[in-house]
Amino acid sequence: MRSQSSPDKQNNPQRTWLDAWYGGSRWTLWLLPLNWLFVLLAGLRRFMILRYQQxxxxxxxxxxxxxxxxxxxxxxxxxxxxxxxxxxxxxxxxxxxxxxxxxxxxxxxxxxxxxxxxxxxxxxxxxxxxxxxxxxxxxxxxxxxxxxxxxxxxxxxxxxxxxxxxxxxxxxxxxxxxxxxxxxxxxxxxxxxxxxxxxxxxxxxxxxxxxxxxxxxxxxxxxxxxxxxSIRPVELIELQTGKAIAPSTLPKRVNAVAGIGNPQRFCNTLQDMGFDPALHSFPDHHSFASEDLVFPNSLPVIMTEKDAVKCRDFAQANWFYLSVCAELxxxxxxxxxxxxxxxxxxxxxxxxxx
CATH class of the missing domain: 3.40.50.300 (P-loop containing nucleotide triphosphate hydrolases)
Known part of the structure; x- marks a missing residue:
């Protein structure tokens, strides 16, 4: 199964930092002086708020x-x-x-x-x-x-x-x-x-x-x-109509859109459901426009529910979102x-x- 990020989204600053922090890069160690300053200021802020403002x-x-x-x-x-x-x-x-x-x-x-x-x-x-x-x-x-x-x-x-x-x-x-x-x-x-x-x-x-x-x-x-x-997928919902559809009615190859903190998790969920997603990742809380979701194919688009609330006004017929629920x-x-x-x-x- 394959996944890929949109080339024009790979260089966004947010993703660069997250990849460094969670991917084992060592160049951020050059920022240690700023780290010490952050720790000092954060500790002082916490003390003052707890003591005087809470x-x-x-x-x-x-x-x-x-x-x-x-x-x-x-x-x-x-x-x-x-x-x-x-x-x-x-x-x-x-x-x-x-x-x-x-x-x-x-x-x-x-x-x-x-x-x-x-x-x-x-x-x-x-x-x-x-x-x-x-x-x-x-x-x-x-x-x-x-x-x-x-x-x-x-x-x-x-x-x-x-x-x-x-x-x-x-x-x-x-x-x-x-x-x-x-x-x-x-x-x-x-x-x-x-x-x-x-x-x-x-x-x-x-x-x-x-x-x-x-x-x-x-x-x-x-x-x-x-x-x-655990995050369990519940159902696929068509953006335009709000109707639930069976995953089996869609082709295996789909465009996966995720403007969340960890897009790969969404991609993994779709793979577990049997899809072969092409992942198009966006910064967390990205403000979507219709041109963001123009891809060089006519494959269905599946996005997260959080992203769907920002895309309903310009939704296309083959756009869907995946509703999920947390189980504890x-x-x-x-x-x-x-x-x-x-x-x-x-x-x-x-x-x-x-």
């Missing part, structure tokens, strides 16, 4: 994030958490930065007619798949308060692990099971926003599609709460339920004492 909301806050740059699979996990919460009687809401979008006002509460250019691709995908309140904005405290006004009793903060100004009750870090933590260095020498030891302090480390011998550099697996997560072991859901009940009980006790 605010805790009355509603329980669950942060889902990562310590590395590049996609890890946060969005499918957030959707799985939202669906579990709804099934168990909660009214969850989602806070997001809304990267790639420019809303008319912040904090911005998504509506049925919201677009990716306003809200960002990931928040819109979460909103469309879960039908819960989603708010985007740089001020996560203001976003959380707006969700509380909407009647939400659980708040999920998307990619908020380093946004310490918003207090949190549960932390979940997501790690890519294929790429791990890359070369293990902090920015800009490596992809880490925080040291690997940060994973010891979160409630769970969810590893997306880990291999059998998965391990994290400098960390003993016993030193953190490890949870494997029952032991995680049991532990998550128990932890959440303790958090809610603690919040109620504190409110009674005030």
């Amino acid at each position: 605010k805790t909301l009355p509603t329980p806050v669950i942060v889902v994030g990562n310590i590395s740059v590049g996609g890890t699979g946060k969005t499918p996990l957030i959707i799985a958490l939202v669906r579990w919460l709804k099934q168990n009687g909660y009214t969850p809401g989602v806070i997001s930065r809304g990267y790639g979008g420019k809303a008319p006002v912040y904090p911005y509460l998504l509506r049925p007619d919201s677009t990716a250019s306003e809200a960002g691709d990931e928040p819109l995908a979460i909103f469309q798949q879960t039908n819960v309140s989603v708010v985007v904005g740089a001020d996560r405290i203001a976003s959380g308060k707006l969700l509380e006004d909407q009647g939400c009793d659980i708040l999920l903060s998307d990619d908020g692990l380093q946004h310490y100004r918003l207090g949190r009750d549960i932390e979940i870090a997501v790690v890519d099971g294929l790429r791990g933590l890359g070369n293990g260095w902090r920015l800009p020498v490596g992809p880490l926003r925080e040291p690997a030891t940060r994973l010891k302090t979160v409630d769970w480390v969810v590893v997306n599609s880990p291999s059998e011998n998965f391990e994290l550099k400098s960390l003993d697996r016993a030193s953190f709460f490890y949870v494997p997560m 072991p029952e032991s995680f859901w049991s532990a998550f339920s128990q932890k959440l009940e303790r958090v809610i009980g603690h919040k109620k006790s504190r409110s009674l004492l005030k």
Whole structure:
């Protein structure tokens, strides 16, 4: 099976850095002086925020994030958490930065007619798949308060692990099971926003599609709460009509479009489904235009659901997206339920004492 990247996308700066951090290149070691400066400033910033600026909301806050740059699979996990919460009687809401979008006002509460250019691709995908309140904005405290006004009793903060100004009750870090933590260095020498030891302090480390011998550099697996997560393809959806189609109705050779942090993962999924994809990778959160998807063949185009929300307005008849879902072991859901009940009980006790 073959995969190939579009030649005009291979030289984008984002991909150059990710390939260096996760591919074993050593030229980034020349940036060690900047690394030391980053570590110093990041540590000072964290101390100042935790000491003087962090605010805790009355509603329980669950942060889902990562310590590395590049996609890890946060969005499918957030959707799985939202669906579990709804099934168990909660009214969850989602806070997001809304990267790639420019809303008319912040904090911005998504509506049925919201677009990716306003809200960002990931928040819109979460909103469309879960039908819960989603708010985007740089001020996560203001976003959380707006969700509380909407009647939400659980708040999920998307990619908020380093946004310490918003207090949190549960932390979940997501790690890519294929790429791990890359070369293990902090920015800009490596992809880490925080040291690997940060994973010891979160409630769970969810590893997306880990291999059998998965391990994290400098960390003993016993030193953190490890949870494997698998991403299962659900169905192929035609962009123009919204109808599900059987994969067997398409030819094996297809164009695979992915504007995500790890495009190869999407390509691997299509291969597992029996396709022979020609991978056309774009920068994460790429703002697609119709000319981006003009290829020298008439093969069907299959893209991620996150990318599809930005391409519906100019979709062609042979364009499809793959919907996926995250699957986690029952032991995680049991532990998550128990932890959440303790958090809610603690919040109620504190409110009674005030």
